[in-house]
Amino acid sequence: MAFIVNDVDISAAEPKELLFDKHVEYIANHGNDQNDFEYCMTEFLRMSGIYWGVTALDLMQQLEKLDRKSIVEFIKKCQCPTSGGVAACEGHDPHMLYTLSAVQILCIYDCLDQIDVAGVARYVASLQQPDGSFFGDKWGEVDTRFSFCAVAILTLINKLDVINVPKAVEFVMSCCNADGGFGSKPNAESHAGLIYCCVGFLSITNQLHRLDCEKLAWWLCERQLPSGGLNGRPEKLPDVCYSWWVLASLTIMGRLHWISSDKLKVFILSCQDTDTGGFSDRTGNLPDIFHTLFGLGALSLLGHDKLLKVNPTFCMPQYVLDKLKINTQIISV
């Protein structure tokens, strides 16, 4: 049985330049048709959807294309007055994931005071468990994603002291594997998305020295496939969103030069939709707003001259974090 590498072919016809205006249009029009099937069916992650759009447009310096006022109003309606957490959409339940998205949007719009910030802090603190881990919401799912969300939210609102940080660090480190990577919980397999969450978590809490960077960054650079794209685990297909998770982690660990930037750029650009704008997960697939942000974010990390500099830990424009005086740790090699 011959081993076949899971990868894609990029034909010569695929785009090689950034379709800047197309993407602006794609994001700006997203949600204009409230009855659009895709839009309607992704209601359960609306808050994150808005964060992806807002951040992508801000990186392109086109933030005015979205209606700030209605977005802020929407966020206010999604905050739960009792728990303090934020839901994905009106009528839905508050959750750590959407609380982070809401806080990120408000930081970009420089209007955190529009929601009950103390309530947000209370909500996050209420979800920490005795072992240091975090629930995603009151129903008890534990995942290192939520550890990242917790410290990211609290750092953005300058309230990191409401949780037990050393315990939180201990839990994240208990999810570290023999390959240097991290999974969603102790003993879970390494996965680039969760590695990003844990590396980001450690960079926010100033604990990067706990990483075995050489081991982990080697595993991450092995995610690059002959097409130039990056996958999230061994033997999986490449995907634009992993360009972000892997690249951001390598950037934080000072090892961006362990993969080929040129080849990765070719892969990311090939995932643009020439008709509608937007990026898809892989060459030839349908675009969506999630992959559009992570495609642009990765290009920004690679130094694309038409995009603002993105912060690898928060996936927000660097100037926003500078304004908030938030420093995230980065290793240099």
Add this chain to the structure above:
Amino acid sequence: MHGRLKVRTSAEEAARKKKEQEIKVKTYRAGMGRIFEKRKNGQLDDEMMQITGQILSRNPDVYTLWNIRKECILKMAESLGNEAKQSLYDKDLGFTEQCLMVNPKSYGAWHHRCWILENCPTPDWEREVALCNKYLKLDERNFHCWDYRRFVVKKAKVPAEDELKYCTEKIHKNFSNYSSWHYRSKLLPLLFPHETSPARPISESKLKEELEMVLTAAFTDPNDSSAWFYQRWLLGYSQPALDIAAIRISKNLAIASFSKPIDLRTCEIETNFGFNFNPDRWQPVQKGNKYDVAWIVEDSFELGASDLQQYIFKCRMSDGKDYAINLKKCSDGFYGMKCPKFEYEFGAAVIEELKNQLESCNQLLEYEPDSKWTLLTASLLMRAIDRRGYHTKSLEYLQKLEKIDYLRQGYYADLASKWAIEKVLEEWIEQGDLTVAIDLSNLNLATIFYEQYMSIAKIVILRNNCLSDRTATKFNAFQFCENLDASYNQFSTPGVIPHIPNLKVLSLEGNKFSNNATTRLEDQMKNL
């Protein structure tokens, strides 16, 4: 949002699809409207279960609906006896299974299952193990299912031996199964801990067996990475353990450096020659670091007063353990250094096996000289067997890898730099004289490793390498360096070389500074 192919359709087809979607949107909206209305009225009843079920079976990611089902079940269960309660929970277990059939990667569905089992009166954990077997047969890489398996296996009290057996069977069915190799790396240390050293993952005898097994797997298809990753773990490449690296105390400056970054301000230091260090006075060499590999104190130290047989510097670190080093007296103070352990040291039986494996790799390379994983593993095997003896050959393999696996050229270049530095450093530490230069010239270095061990050296020669701006911060560790030769490298930003207090000679010619910058550098050097 993943794996949806963009297909060109006729206008007719598109119109038909749009109609269909319009209906779906309407149904969804109506369902959600009814659900929210009922929830507001506290109607957590059968109808609620039914409508949430209809939507979830098509779209299991609507997380709020899973929450509502939990509320329903809790409410309904209140009035039921144990048996009826159990059947209520069982019914919803059946429902999650239906959803997982459609979307086996739904976080919501998997978590709902965990929740049911933790809340129902009589959970059947064995049945859940069987369910995992079934799902892992369909997709052996589904990490949701593997996580769920570890959760239920613990509850069902399945012995680790049985899980290892399951794992072995899975691997034999398909070697290209990273998830199984991963689970194995978790189970083996529990079942076969190392005889003496807790830092080592598994016992020597088991290690030998595992090495044999993994090589068979790797050679079955040398392009499949899973087994090679596992092999590298077995060979035990890792960071050095925490220890003191080097100490130097002179009239007005002391440096303490360590194998890993630490916060020295939280450590207790003790000497037997009357030197006291106030923890608050230590400064990291890289300003602003909370954790650093090297720390300095600027103070005046009374040297030469004491005359002892041994000068001991002891540090109690945050792990509660004491680390000590014997210092030597020199003309201007005290110094000491420890050679780091670069690799594990294996017993004779394992070494024998490693030699066999190297032999097999080399045979394979005769037929497939460009086999990436074979080249990398061969070079790692050589280092494990006889690091010094195979030094040149192992670097040769890395150079070859830089070409054939050019995507990761930067990785191999850094690794080669590390190995090259290890050799020079080891020899320098063995000779033990501080005034002898650390000569790292002409080694193709792309970066610097082990800078903390060089922190006490007087002369560091880095001439004719490929060092660039990103490495310059490492020079912060060279606190005692008086003569630094960084000529003929790739530095390009003026001012990138940090201030080194004792520096008398700095050579930077042959770098990539612009003319203008060179003049400014010369000015900077005049001020040294």
